[in-house]
Amino acid sequence: MTHPRVPYLKKVALFADLPEPSLLRLAEVAGLQRFSAQSYLFRQGEEPDFLYSFVEGGIVLVAGSGEKEAVVEFFGPGESVLLAAALLGLPYLVNARATTDGQALLIPAAKLRKLIDEDVALAAQCARTLSRHWRVLISQIKEIKTHSALERVANFIIAQTKKTKGAVSFALPGMKKEVATRLGITPETLSRTLRSLKKYGVDAEGDTLHISAIERIASLVETPPEAT
Amino acid sequence: MTHPRVPYLKKVALFADLPEPSLLRLAEVAGLQRFSAQSYLFRQGEEPDFLYSFVEGGIVLVAGSGEKEAVVEFFGPGESVLLAAALLGLPYLVNARATTDGQALLIPAAKLRKLIDEDVALAAQCARTLSRHWRVLISQIKEIKTHSALERVANFIIAQTKKTKGAVSFALPGMKKEVATRLGITPETLSRTLRSLKKYGVDAEGDTLHISAIERIASLVETPPEAT
């Protein structure tokens, strides 16, 4: 190991595939920061000082302040947040609140902007990562615009697991009320929807969901046999 | 001019700021293509062969096939579409349908992927453009999740013009039914909402909207004086 922070960088998808020299340049400017659950990493409207890459723990991106909160997306280990704001140097559009304790790599935004204009590998990797995020957001927009609350919850469950059949259990990536606004519904509606999903083998135990058969959930969202 | 297609490239935001050598490399692989209104440039699920940059005319990105159509966004001259799919080489998530006749620059996706790994200026510019798109989508998600139909229509009107006060007239970027799903509502609801906006100085004449005073529309969406 040429630098003590390189192994951390390798854990982050954005940097994992970069060649050694690029990693070194990043390692020199990166810092490791701990954060604790429920703390804010940054707030909407602030100027971006850092790019955040999570080594451990997770956060939630929340739009809007005060009463009207809407969760945009959850992020976990290996993911990077707000590359967009950091690259453009524009104020954050959202708040970032930690859902658990954890650690993040902080890359100073100014340094990142400088590096990206000099390092092809890094620039190309940023473009690819942003492309992936773009597709995630497009999917979410499609989802909200074309599916009902029940279908959205079903799809969310499916997206949380890699398995396509059989039983699964997993922890929700945040509080139920956060998951609810992520799906564009209220906590009450989520609660009722989960209850109505019981008959399809979904059981909630605290923040853990037990699914008896993923394929039954999947059948809820697939277009029911449609003649044409 | 060193290449006949360079002036076209300069009209596209993605390429406008690139240095001469980068432009030349792109010009060598780019092609100009005409398209006519209502034709599909590509369809959901297809492998991306090109990156589309519009020189003239516009298109609409539509998610979902058959009955359930949801417009994701409108694009016009100077904008580029589906950089994300082209860079990753993954199937399109959406359809692209022309709203008017026009012309687009086509950059072969494979060539683009190759260039981006060799050309820092291009890679950095792609990352910045994707960042901007990312922010547009985040705004849209916030909008859908936290605002009512009337507020969304009001915000849409405001976003269509640069002016912040006085009278404005502008053409809708597509058919009313497309605008409706772009806003996450049905054509019927849009029609009714526009009617209810008449008392705020909004008048629809075909696909053109006449606004007597933008500030009156803006006042609809700003949080009404709220005591705390």
Next chain:
DNA sequence: CGGTTGTTTGAGGACGTTCAAGTACTGTGG
């Protein structure tokens, strides 16, 4: 012309929200 498609308008109903009350779990301080 009739046929097609986009838009408007009306009536009715469903889905999800809002409001409100109640339960369960947590940590705090007596």
Next chain:
DNA sequence: CCACAGTACTTGAACGTCCTCAAACAACCG
């Protein structure tokens, strides 16, 4: 150890926004 408050979640009831269905109208085109 037990009240107490605070928060998350659940459940119920009533309302309202928006959608669905249906019909009429307008514009366009062979």
